[in-house]
Amino acid sequence: MTPTFQIIVIGAGHAGCEAALVAARMGMKTALITMDRQAVARMSCNPSIGGIAKSHIVFEIDQLGGEMGKNTDFTGIQFKTLNTKKGPAVQALRAQCDKPAYSNRMLAVLLNTTNLTIIESNVREISTSNGKIDGVILADLSFIKGIAVIITTGTYLNGLIHIGKQSFPGGRIGEQSANHLSSSLKTLGFRLGRLKTGTPPRLHKNSIDLRSMTIQPGDEPPPFFSNEVRQLFHVEHKIEYERKFHVEQSNPLRPWYPGSCQMPCYLTHTTAITHSIIKDHLSESALYGGSISGTGVRYCPSIEDKIVKFGNKECHHVFIEPEGRDVAEIYPNGTSCSLPEKIQIEMIRSIPGLERAEFINWAYAIEYDYSDPTQLSHSLETKKIEHLYFAGQINGTSGYEEAAGQGIMAGINATLKIRGENPIIISRSEGYIGVLIDDLVTKGTEEPYRMFSSRAEHRLLLRQDNTRSRMRRFSERVGIHPPEYHAETLHQEALIAAEMVRLEKTFHSQVSLLQWLRRPETRYSDLPDIDPALPPEIIPQIEVAAKYAGYIVREGDLIARMKRLDDRAIPADFDYATVAALRMEAREKLARIRPRDLGQAARIPGVSPADLAVLAVLLRKI
Amino acid sequence: MSALHLSDTIAAVATAPGPGAISIVRLSGPDSLRIADRLVAPPGSSPSSHPTHSFFKANIADPLNPNLILDQAIILIFRAPHSYTGDDVVEFQIHGGPIQSRRLLHALLACGARPADPGEFTQRAFLNGKLDLVQAEGVADLIQAHSERASIMALDQINGSISHYIKDIYDNIMTASSYVENSIDFSEEDFPREIFEKSESLINQALGVLNDLLASWTQGRVIREGVLVVITGPPNVGKSTLLNTLLGFDRAIVTDIPGTTRDIIEEGLILDGFQIRLADTAGIRDTDCKIEKIGISQARLLLEKADVIIKMMDASQISLEDELALKSAINSEETLVFANKTDLASAPNLALLSIYSQQIIRGSLINGVGIDELKKAILALIKSKISAIHSFAISERHYSILNNAKNEILLALDKLPQKNTVDLVLISSHLRSALELIGTINGNVYSEQLLENIFSRFCVGK
């Protein structure tokens, strides 16, 4: 009998794991197809989760009932808050993880999830009938039936690895690529493009001299991503626990006490010698030698890129990051390249502290197929084929967090569609996930898309501290967190509102506590009269509400103004081709992307404000 | 569906209602030529047989009653896309008079044209890509312009001469903003001082240009609304006589009774292309008369708004007050002193005046002496006020947008140097607001309001 599922997820990376988990948790009979179960949720590049703007996505995933936050908290070996002095809206959490522990724990979670089956195989083809999904065909030509398919194959589609002038097919180093699937997608009529990304070499930790480097410890007490870990593992317990702590890793779900025994990173830098080595051998680099056609990440550039484009900088940071507690590899962050092996050795050894560095893996660049994400609607379903979803790097993003954020939304929306419900679409003013998906489906991307805080025009509202409230409405629909959890969120919101009133009405030496709190650098705990009964997790929200008061109102006005554009729906059959006043580029883009409304049209690159004005005038006439 | 918006043909009388030498009736749309053909009385040649940018004379007849000749017209042909709207356009220049033009319009409507909405011709030009929004706004200003100077200014906007300055401001703020963003998203440093210094200098540069533009508004207002010239002075010195003289007709009552004028009498006047609002006021003196008192206080209020003040005195009786007033008037930038009635003045008085000869214009209105000199002085004053720091001026809407943008920029500057923590997000928020505001002027940002504002200001026919 043909195995039959409601949802089939292809690929068990960060997107695939979230998609499969959320679908199964929402009650869907789910299959997760992966080439190698030991490689689920593998951190194939840097060993960290979070960072500016990315951490916001992780917080949102956690509130929706996803796994990334918890997985990071349980397997993290260093936790740090970034941007502490640039304003609360852009404060972000970053954790270094133990890579094997991260994968192991995710596998354990997958195996422990009801409704979820892991299938170890390779997908050959997406099977459709009448423009609808009916399943997938595996490498052995066996058929798996499914109502919905979510493709989360990362960099595997037609993956081509480059080291210097050498190149060979592969999804990641040591793993094969998925080429059949790529042609299957082309056959189905999807536009594919080519992107590239790269990773630094891995060095042996015993070959590194840390004495000349600057130590970068984690924060104490450690900040966490997930609500569960924040609630269950209080700092006070830690000291006691640590006395008893010894690494046994017998329980992959809880390899150690979260946040205990943090490991530091180290900072070193490139030198003039490093730069001249790279310059002398640029022609041998896959990137600069011209053998790579894909577009690279502008914001996570290779070292060749940095030296060519920022020629006047005398040195660049190199962060030495551990890949785990019991792992030999260290990750020299900032040295990603596609130079030949011999040059990599020379280049790395010109860096202070790395003079005797031994290589475990070479740096490489990888080129892969991605699907133009403007072929998706906001639910991440393809416009062409019903019940087919794309999530993660296949949509042209970079980064674990961006992948996971799409994965969970694809899983949720595939489920809702099967149930006959409307999709969940997070707006740009409600979450970074909303910004991410709207950017992808509206603007497309020509380089690996990475999240930045500056992409979120309403970032004053999209903070880590208020994620729980921001996501409440969606989380309730997903239904993974129990109803009591949402009741508590509401209760917290009420507490905040009441405390704001009290602060406004309580005066101390003729100054209201609210005014008091507005002063720069004043914390809630500095006030002469505080409410000690308030749960500590809401304090940051009170501080922000006081300090940002006027700005939050302003932001509300802005959202209302934008909403007026979002309310101006554009008919699905609008004929852009005949509007003489639209510039050619705008006509093409609009016809291809078919925005839902004026608001989305406004965000399409190539549609100018003048084009928008033309549309507005025309829409008024219909 | 989208063909719908331009598929019909619109018609309107394009000239202002009221008597005039000729009226223009305009027709635009795909059926313009066909409709026009039906109006030409035989044996005239049909408009559709004429090439673009040509004109010819023809009799036009009522299409329902071809024997009824409506008028003789000059017919102008503009074929798409070489017309104002970008569609086929036919213009009929007919003999003046509202009746004639209305009859022609009715005939066009009977042949299938639709009456145009206000601003619809310009809207079509816009939709056909003939004008951008900023230019369309200029057109709206042009139509409302009262004087030649104002229309030069509006034309400047159509041709885009302020956009250069706006772009300058926009670019500097944009660069500053990108430094700030960069520091939020990429800098590992907690307090990148260097970045603040760079941003600060860019913001200050932008602020400089912004201030210049704002200053130009005052000049612009003077040009658009007219220069307010107020005549003041003691009773009976000849203020009302001056008003009448400058206007060229008797507008104000002139008597030899001091305190004749009580109300403000304002009249429009064009002097060397400048729109002027000339106001005569009650003579200023101590009085118990209730009516006169009110008049005097109104006069005082008006003086505060005046762009140019003509302070009049009687050369035949110079009082101590006159002398004191003279001294302060001479230091003021907007005041001219005119000593009237030199025909009655004694030699010592004339000698006294000659001490101030440079600053005082002397004359005798009833003898027509000194008037040209006074006119020249008024013009010189107006010109010095709008003397070109810039050869352009911004509109009121631009003024208020730029003023708001300036406030945002000042707030951003204010937030920059806070000890060693700085809320970059707030700075960025102010800079973004400023960019958004400025962007609505040069078309970098879409603004619903602008659209509304432009197409609602038009009268029918443009």
Ligand SMILES: Nc1nc2c(ncn2[C@@H]2O[C@H](COP(=O)(O)OP(=O)(O)OP(=O)(O)O)[C@@H](O)[C@H]2O)c(=O)[nH]1
């Ligand atoms: N001799 C002489 N008389 C003049 C001259 N100009 C005006 N007058 C006369 O002076 C008298 C007052 O003139 P108005 O123009 O009414 O004076 P006014 O300043 O408006 O007076 P109020 O309205 O009462 O303040 C009239 O009889 C004018 O004819 C002049 O140049 N020479």
Ligand SMILES: [Mg+2]
């Ligand atoms: Mg008078």
